[in-house]
Amino acid sequence: MDPIKTEIVVVGAGPGGYAAAFYAADLGKKVVLIERDARLGGVCLNRGCIPSKALLNATHAISAARESAHRGITFAPPTINVDQLRAWKDAILQKLAGGIALLAQKRGVQVIYGRAHFEGSNTLRVENELGQQFVNYDQAIIATGSRPALPKAFDLGNPRVMTSTEALELVDIPERLLIVGGGYIGMELGTVYAGLGSKVVMMEALDSILLGADPDLARPVLAYAKKNFAELRLKSKVLKMSTAGRQIKVLVELAGEQKEELYDRVLVAVGRVPNAENLGLENTGVTRDDKGYIKVDAQQRTADPAIYAIGDIAGGILLAHKAAREARIAVEVITGEATTGGKFVLPAVVFTDPEVAWCGLTEAEAKEKGIAVEVAKFPWGASGRALTLDRTDGLTKLIIDPATDRILGVGIVGAGAGELIAEGVMAVEMGATAKDLALCVHPHPTLSETLMEAAEVFYGHPTHTLPAKKK
Secondary structure, three states: OOOEEEEEEEEOOOOOHHHHHHHHHHOOOOEEEEEOOOOOOHHHHHHOHHHHHHHHHHHHHHHHHHHHHHHOOOOOOOOOOHHHHHHHHHHHHHHHHHHHHHHHHHHOOEEEEOEEEEOOOOEEEEEEOOEEEEEEEEEEEEOOOEEEOOOHHHOOOOOOEEOHHHHOOOOOOOOEEEEEOOOHHHHHHHHHHHHHOOEEEEEEOOOOOOOOOOHHHHHHHHHHHHHHOOEEEEOEEEEEEEEEOOEEEEEEEEOOEEEEEEEOEEEEOOOEEEOOOOOOHHHOOOOEOOOOOEOOOOOOEOOOOOEEEOHHHHOOOOOHHHHHHHHHHHHHHHHOOOOOOOOOOOOEEEOOOOEEEEEEOOHHHHHHHOOOOEEEEEEHHHOHHHHHOOOOOOEEEEEEOOOOOEEEEEEEEEOOHHHHHHHHHHHHHOOOEHHHHHHOOOOOOOOOHHHHHHHHHHHOOOOOOOOOOOO
16 A cells, blocks of 8 residues: 655644644645544543533532522432433534544545554554555644553552543442542542442542642632532542452551541542553654653644644643644644744633632742732622522632733632633733723623622722722
8 A cells, every 4th residue: 555645644633633633724734634543532522521521511410400409499319320321421422523523524634543653753654453554744743642540559450440531431320439539530520420429439649639729719629529529538548459349449548547448439530641652752853751741842843853742742731722722833833824832821620510710820829939919809609690590609819910910810610610711811811901801891690790890809899899908
């Protein structure tokens, strides 16, 4: 079989990979997109962002029904058909993946399914059940993503020890579930399984959950977990796991004491590792850091002039929207389009109950770096919309430069925080001041008003809460 010749080859069809392939095709480039899975979309669509949000939405319906009793509206206890719930979730994934495949076809992007292996800086080999195919290219973009980390001590070869991948397959609803790790993946999936009826025990080695979020934003999520999980254990460790019949025996350390416990399933959510092995990178000039991530510059270039890397494989914050933005940077550099490189405001969202979102500078970062800031907060207990939603557990905060009034960061915890944070991204990205935000008319009654009112708090004339300071 003759080699395929193309201008750009993209390895990996996740949110970074297919965004790069589509953008390059839109700019007139001949593009080949290689994906080792049978379905396009990568981890985000198939084993991450989308399935987790689908299940979170389903379990929110359960909690919403339960919490309606105090309004005078009661429902019968829910019955859960796991097979039907799984089929509904899978149908969403299939539809989205089919849409991506159709978009690739309409754009003229050639999709090859199989494992890619670099033979050199301008050639790679793709292996699948049909054999092997060689691709010669001018430029390559590596977007192979990451996978859940599973420490050897926990890797028993037992399906009852899960990573996020297996947890999202929703094989069953375990009666007792241990979650190791209180980061965003552990907290989101803990919310799902607790909502479905599992007795969730979460163990986190640190003294708080959601590392990276300001403590006042994490606090309502911590309160939810304490109420809805069987136990939330901070400063605790899992020392050892072993198979015990149809359960997992776990040796844990709590307050300096060790004890053994039995669980029906264990979810290990202690981070992710890059998919950089077996790519043939040793045959190129690409270099990696001590954690295995590909080293890139601000324009996504690797040490090999013909190869770029984007998304999780390039390290940094492992988020789908980061990968999509880096995809555009790489393509613009390759095609000669103007680009600002890697300087952009990146929002983070944790889809727990309540949701947590932030962008720009956080209060904790400002303290750590010695940056002088002022913080303006608006509690959702003073929001009419939050009261009608029974979601007064929220908070909106602005991190402001006291010298210029410029908004340096925005943090939100509360229902729909993931949707609200985009306004914060716009404010930080565009260099808006608190006055700009305060003067923008927001519709009433909405949760979006809390951003405007937080800015009014900064100037000492909020409408719906007492002023704390005049400026």
